[in-house]
Amino acid sequence: MRQALWLAGVVAVLIVVDLILPRVLNPYLLQVVMLCGINVILAVSLNLINGFTGQFSIGHAGFMAIGAYGSAMFSLHVGRGWVAVLERLGAPGPLAEAPALLVALLLGGALAAVAGWLVGLPSLRLRGDYLAIVTLGFGEIIRVLILNIDVVGAARGLPGIPNWADFFWVGLWIAAVVLTARHLAHSTHGRALFAIRDDEVAAEALGVNTTAYKVLAFVIGAFFAGVAGGLFAHFLSYLNPSSFTFIRSIEVIAMVVLGGMGSISGSVLAAILLTLLPELLRPVKEYRMVIYSLMLIVLMITRPQGLLGTREISFGWLRRRKSGPAAGAA
């Protein structure tokens, strides 16, 4: 019941924000906001694999690409038909697009999750650097595959994807991934993941099926990366394999590490920060990436544990912070 109320509240707020945003922001700013949101989903989902479970995946761009292309192909070949039918029945635009987009995103996520399961399997035998190499290889294989499949546009890219995704959808999926991560973290399953990160041998000795949980982290993380890819596709209307190089994976890793391994709110914060920074630095032109890199280095030196470490920002925490000094003075 409480859950349903929350959900209704989130949807209502998102609809209002979705209506207001295009009026107060120019298209450029709106695009930055959307990219922030998509990066938040990517960062939080990667945090489940790298932060929570302590595995090292550099294949997130691969999962994102699978979700992006999978959902785009669905929309191009099936989804558009659904929308046409619904519109003929008199449904207004956004409502007619909703079912098709939802199915496209879920399909993209599911395809990525299957890939996550496949990639998760070697993680049972490999860890650390070795697992990183495997996931890196996976990401590159996906990109090269797309580059060579003509149906999805190969090197030309895939144009004409319906641009159904607006802020409402990104916001909805941010809520979904953050809630999933939060609920996971505060349950036996999340504790099992943390246990694996801290000491796999001890976790196993206490009855945690480490195999199943390591793969589970990959599957859930990949699912949301796939959804993020789907949102990316349905927002830009155009996909190109060059968007999914391993540099993209590294960017997401930087967000997770900067935010603090295992901290959900840290990932959110860092994803927004690292998306905004390059945009804010546009005035300095050619020095942009130099300054961006320097700032990253300085941040990591001053806060090696990440912006938030393993802590979380919550309403309770903010309240305590506020009342803390006052109570101390009294």
Place this chain on the structure above:
Amino acid sequence: MEPARGAGDRGMMGDVLLQLEGVTMQFGGLKAVADLDLSIGEGELVGLIGPNGAGKTTVFNIITGVYAPTAGRILLAGRPIQGLRPHQIARRGVTRTFQNIRLFSSRCCRDNVCIAGHQHARAGLADALLRTRRFERDERAIQQQADELLEVFGLSRWATVIAAELPYGQQRRLEIARALAGRPRLLLLDEPAAGLNPQESDELMHLIEDIRERFRVTILLIEHDMRVVMGICRRIAVLDYGSKISEGTPDQIRTDPKVIEAYLGEEIQADLGAGA
């Protein structure tokens, strides 16, 4: 008190809980454990001693499934468990502590204990994500059990402290509390008193006796501190070069010439002299 009945005596404790039959562990050319027979009755507190490198921890690793024995059988309450994965064996009721403490060092003490409650949770992943009633009930039970265990071990005031920040002695206690949270039938303690001062190890001894009764758990204990083993174990098995060279009551072990020669030497004689 039970009468001493010689080597192989299981005491008056009833059914056999753990039985090792001809267990052998070979690493390449090295026989770490050779043809070991050992049986532990329900409710017993048995000590496993031996010089460094005798294969004691290897025996623990075999029982808990870290290694699959090269030969032999391991029966838990009559059912074979050799070859099962460690988490499966844990779920059948065997949990352990480690010689070099292995806590989940980034988590708080309560979480450390809660993790072991994991295997008794019935709520699935979907329950956790949707916060169903079953999940809430499970979670309450796990937290409650954790708080009770922390209380028993005198760790309540450290409940929210990160495990890595605990004093060493408390870390040892937390590890035992964590192992108990799995509600084991058989608890394996690998040198629980290692690194403790005499007073701490005395306290720990009492605690171990106490938990055996309170939680009705059978305990197999590896220990280097002779006082600990002799003080609380009614039956002791001695390993040397992977083979069992003696088994019996503390008195029998103390006087067994093979044991004295292989392991205890002057130390035990000094101990005996002090005790007499």
